[in-house]
Amino acid sequence: MARTHKNEIKTTGPPAPRDKLRKGNNDVPENPEDTDSTLVVVKRLKLHGPRPADPIEEDTHDQFCHLCHNGGDLLLCDECPRAACKAHFPDVFNLSVQDLEEVHFRCLACHFYQSMHAPDVKEQGKHKPYWGLYRKHEGGLLPWLAEPLRVEAPAHRAPHSRVNTAPIVIIHIRLADFADAGSPARATQTFLDPYYRTTRPDKLVYIDAPYCFDTVDDATSFRNGLTKKLGVLDQLPGARVLVFIFTHSEETSGDLFWTPSESSDSLQEWWAQVIPPALMTAGAKHEVTLAMLACGSLVQSPTQRQTLKSLAERMQVERVFAFGASAVLACFTGSFFMSFASSVLIAGMVVDDAHLARLLDASTLLARHTSVLLFAREKSGDHRLCVREYTWSHKKIQPWGQVLPMQCPSCRCVYTFVVKSGHDGHQHAYCSAKGCSYMSTYQKHADHVAIATGEQGAWMVRPLGPL
């Protein structure tokens, strides 16, 4: 049976009455109850009719269309969690309510993957017309319509893309002198909010956990407070958990701080005092991503990196992001984590080298500022982590990933370097100031491998005015 689902659309463009902005005071209602937000919600629910009979089953489906990321009048796939706007399938509007109840809907993604892996793929080829709507017949499925189903949708998204609105819990553990507002954690929550606000606001949870410890008692009460808030994880099975740890790390040891000016003396000790058992064990039931927003000394030394890796493995996290620059500007990481949330948590893309490189491409400030370390599972189910470092390389700005100085050390002119590739594979930066013959050489790190992203898009521009 094809299930359907209606919710609010998310785009900025639904039709609406147009009017000038009213002046402030005329607007204030006589009856203060008119502005009560719960009343507004009740009205909206009435407009949308009664709740579906089986909310638990309905809940496992995506709340937005996998083809356009919008909500509205949706068809739910009978074979996977994806949903799609009815509007992409004009023939569906000819079905009666009874037809809709009986029909079996197979989404485009399920069709695509079944065609790719069909037993007759050798003879028939991997592309088959899309029927989409089926009726059950003698234990099998027969096409509902006499002709393949028409689809009206752009080919923007990868076939396996979805809009996974399964619960997300963001935990922001931050040194109290770092603001929550504008932080990468808060930016990520704000970015995700439209996917949850209208349909399931209780499924996007944000826990702000500022800390500053002078004594062991401070740490204990912090852990107790956080443990209470983490109780929400038990109510949200299947929630993806995003833990941001936003703090200082000591310049040479890489140890994390207790207060804005006092460092711990070991990473294990910091972890034991800050991370409560409920979070240490969260990885057993949830997909946990750990984002270490601390300076690069945390991961520059192999021993400290190893300690972080074993702590993360004990938490059974899915992955850890950390940054290599000696002074990391956390604000540069915000756009990266928003891209990560959008394409990995929501669209369900896999974090492989090519995809991560594309995510990092969307964060140009970050790319120029720091390398990115990813601790990720070698294979799913195995909680051991492998560490990879991603460094942005640009022939003119960062030859082989190394920073070009702004000033020529010989003549002290600025912005003078011109980089040329040598026959030996090295990059040579020549000072172009008159009379200066300074040159420095950049060698490729033996282990560095260039990542092919396969991206071929480019922007174009044309003038539109003045008319």
Ligand SMILES: [Zn+2]
């Ligand atoms: Zn499907």
Ligand SMILES: [Zn+2]
């Ligand atoms: Zn759609």
Ligand SMILES: [Zn+2]
């Ligand atoms: Zn064709």
Ligand SMILES: [Zn+2]
């Ligand atoms: Zn020079």
